[in-house]
Every structure is written in C-alpha cells, then in structure tokens.
Amino acid sequence: MPELPEVESARAVIERNGLRRRIVDVDDSDTFVCRPHPPGEIRHALLGTELVTAMRRGKSMWCRANSVPEAVTLGIHLGMSGKIVIADSDGTEIDGGDYWERGRQPGDYRWARFTLAFADGGRLMLVDPRRLGRIRLNPPVDELGPDAQLITPAQFRAALAAGSTAPVKARIMDQHRIAGIGNLLADEILWRARIHPAQAVSSLTGPEQGRLLRATRDAIRTALREGGVHALTIIPYRRRGAACPRDHAPMRTGAVDGRTSWWCSAEQVLVPG
DNA sequence: ACACGTGTTATGCG
DNA sequence: TCGCATAACACGTG
Numbered sequence: 001m002p003e004l005p006e007v008e009s010a011r012a013v014i015e016r017n018g019l020r021r022r023i024v025d026v027d028d029s030d031t032f033v034c035r036p037h038p039p040g041e042i043r044h045a046l047l048g049t050e051l052v053t054a055m056r057r058g059k060s061m062w063c064r065a066n067s068v069p070e071a072v073t074l075g076i077h078l079g080m081s082g083k084i085v086i087a088d089s090d091g092t093e094i095d096g097g098d099y100w101e102r103g104r105q106p107g108d109y110r111w112a113r114f115t116l117a118f119a120d121g122g123r124l125m126l127v128d129p130r131r132l133g134r135i136r137l138n139p140p141v142d143e144l145g146p147d148a149q150l151i152t153p154a155q156f157r158a159a160l161a162a163g164s165t166a167p168v169k170a171r172i173m174d175q176h177r178i179a180g181i182g183n184l185l186a187d188e189i190l191w192r193a194r195i196h197p198a199q200a201v202s203s204l205t206g207p208e209q210g211r212l213l214r215a216t217r218d219a220i221r222t223a224l225r226e227g228g229v230h231a232l233t234i235i236p237y238r239r240r241g242a243a244c245p246r247d248h249a250p251m252r253t254g255a256v257d258g259r260t261s262w263w264c265s266a267e268q269v270l271v272p273g
Numbered sequence: 274a275c276a277c278g279t280g281t282t283a284t285g286c287g
Numbered sequence: 288t289c290g291c292a293t294a295a296c297a298c299g300t301g
Contacts, residue, residue: 080280184279
C-alpha cells in the first residue's frame with residue numbers, strides 16, 4: 001500500500017490515462033474523504049474542465065484543471081488503502097500496479113470513494129476501503145518537505161537538524177521535513193544504514209547521516225524500479241522468528257513513533273545519547 | 274470476537 | 288509557541 005513508489009505509479013497512471021479528458025460528472029458525496037468540502041463543491045469546480053497535469057511530492061498528488069478564470073488543483077492522497085483506478089467505457093481497467101488488491105477483482109468498485117466521469121464514458125476513481133485517502137481542492141503542498149527521491153544532501157542535513165531527542169525514524173517519516181517515507185520504507189532505510197530506529201537524531205554522527213542519505217536514495221530507487229515497497233529487501237523479514245538476511249542475527253520488533261518497527265538485533269544497536 | 278494496520282491529524286502536555 | 292506522544296479516524300482482514 002501506498003508509500004512514495006506506489007504514489008508515483010498512481011501519478012503515472014493519471015498522467016497516461018486521466019489527462020485531457022472532459023469531466024462531465026463528479027461524485028464527491030463522501031464527505032469524509034472529501035473533507036472539508038461540502039458535497040458538490042469539488043464537483044462544481046471541476047465540471048466541464050480537463051485535468052492537464054499530474055504532479056507529486058512525497059505521497060501527495062495534485063492535478064491542475066484547465067478551469068477559467070482561476071486555476072484549480074485537485075489534490076489526491078491515497079492514505080493507507082487508496083488506489084487510483086481508471087476504467088474505460090468498455091470496462092477495461094487500467095491501474096497503478098498490484099500494490100493493493102487484497103482479492104479485489106477488476107470491475108469491483110464497491111469502495112469507489114470519489115469518481116470523475118469523462119465525456120467518453122471512462123471514469124477515474126479513488127478506490128479506498130478504509131476511507132483514509134483524501135480528495136481536496138488546492139492542497140497546501142508547500143507545507144511538505146522536499147521529495148525524498150529528489151532531496152539534496154543540504155536539504156537532507158537540514159531535515160536532520162540536531163537538538164532533538166526524537167527518534168531518527170520519526171524524523172525521516174515527518175512529511176513536513178522529508179516527504180514520501182512511510183513505515184516500511186523507513187525500516188528498509190534504517191536497516192540499510194545500520195541505524196537503530198529509536199536512535200536520537202541529535203546523536204547521529206556525520207558518517208551515519210551519510211549512510212542514511214545513501215540508503216534513502218538507494219531504497220527509493222530500488223522500490224521505484226521494482227514497482228513498490230514490497231520489493232524491498234527487509235520486508236519479508238519483518239516477522240517473528242526471522243533472521244537478518246545480512247548477518248543472520250534475530251530480527252527484533254518494537255513500537256517506535258507509534259509504529260511497528262523491525263530491525264537487526266546485531267547491526268542496528270541503540271547507542272546512548 | 275478481537276487485534277492489527279504500508280497514513281494523517283487533532284489534542285494534550287511539558 | 289514548539290516539540291513530542293498519543294488517540295482518533297474507518298473498516299477490511301487474519
């Protein structure tokens with residue numbers, strides 16, 4: 001389910017198949033997913049327009065509509081269980097990969113929480129069982145940190161600004177500082193960098209910061225190339241009884257930043273500080 | 274029946 | 288006001 005690589009897949013789906021199609025109907029009746037907009041507000045803003053761009057920063061996407069006189073952007077966030085599905089009038093379904101299916105079959109739109117209907121009969125849907133995804137107009141994307149895929153060394157150092165006792169895992173998952181890293185990607189990055197998830201950011205050494213940036217880039221590049229976070233090395237070893245695939249020490253688990261975390265008991269050691 | 278969850282955000286506390 | 292921890296959100300799955 002969606003972290004940066006999956007969201008990028010969804011963005012590409014919209015870019016390939018959702019742009020330059022006239023919007024003739026909008027279902028924005030799910031007030032939880034479309035909050036804070038009242039029903040009809042998003043519909044009114046988009047009727048008669050076409051989406052013309054599909055952008056992404058971190059896990060957030062937004063599409064510019066060719067509305068006049070004022071520009072409108074449609075913000076899309078997949079949450080934990082959201083997926084973009086585009087179906088043509090003949091029922092052919094184009095999706096963003098297999099990152100969330102859980103037995104769902106093409107044509108099963110029970111959990112369509114938001115729908116754009118196009119003039120040719122096609123539809124773009126946010127399919128989202130848990131309804132933790134979100135649709136809104138003009139999302140404040142500037143509040144997000146730099147995209148984790150594109151972040152520069154200077155931006156990365158700034159995001160790790162010292163003077164904080166926060167766990168490093170919480171810091172790299174803070175979307176306001178670095179955008180795009182979720183729970184699974186964070187575990188992979190920290191495992192690659194051989195850093196304990198609960199290590200205080202203020203205690204990270206220069207070499208550790210360097211390893212962290214390299215691991216971030218490598219993990220994201222791999223996940224993008226392989227089609228999602230499922231392809232990352234450590235994911236199959238996030239389970240009771242597993243051994244680290246590098247040194248075969250037992251994997252440990254615990255809650256860090258309120259999230260289930262897994263790390264190698266030998267290579268990722270919590271040091272005081 | 275019950276706990277869990279790959280994300281975000283409101284709330285409370287020091 | 289800031290940083291941080293926690294609960295809440297919603298609902299399918301094991």
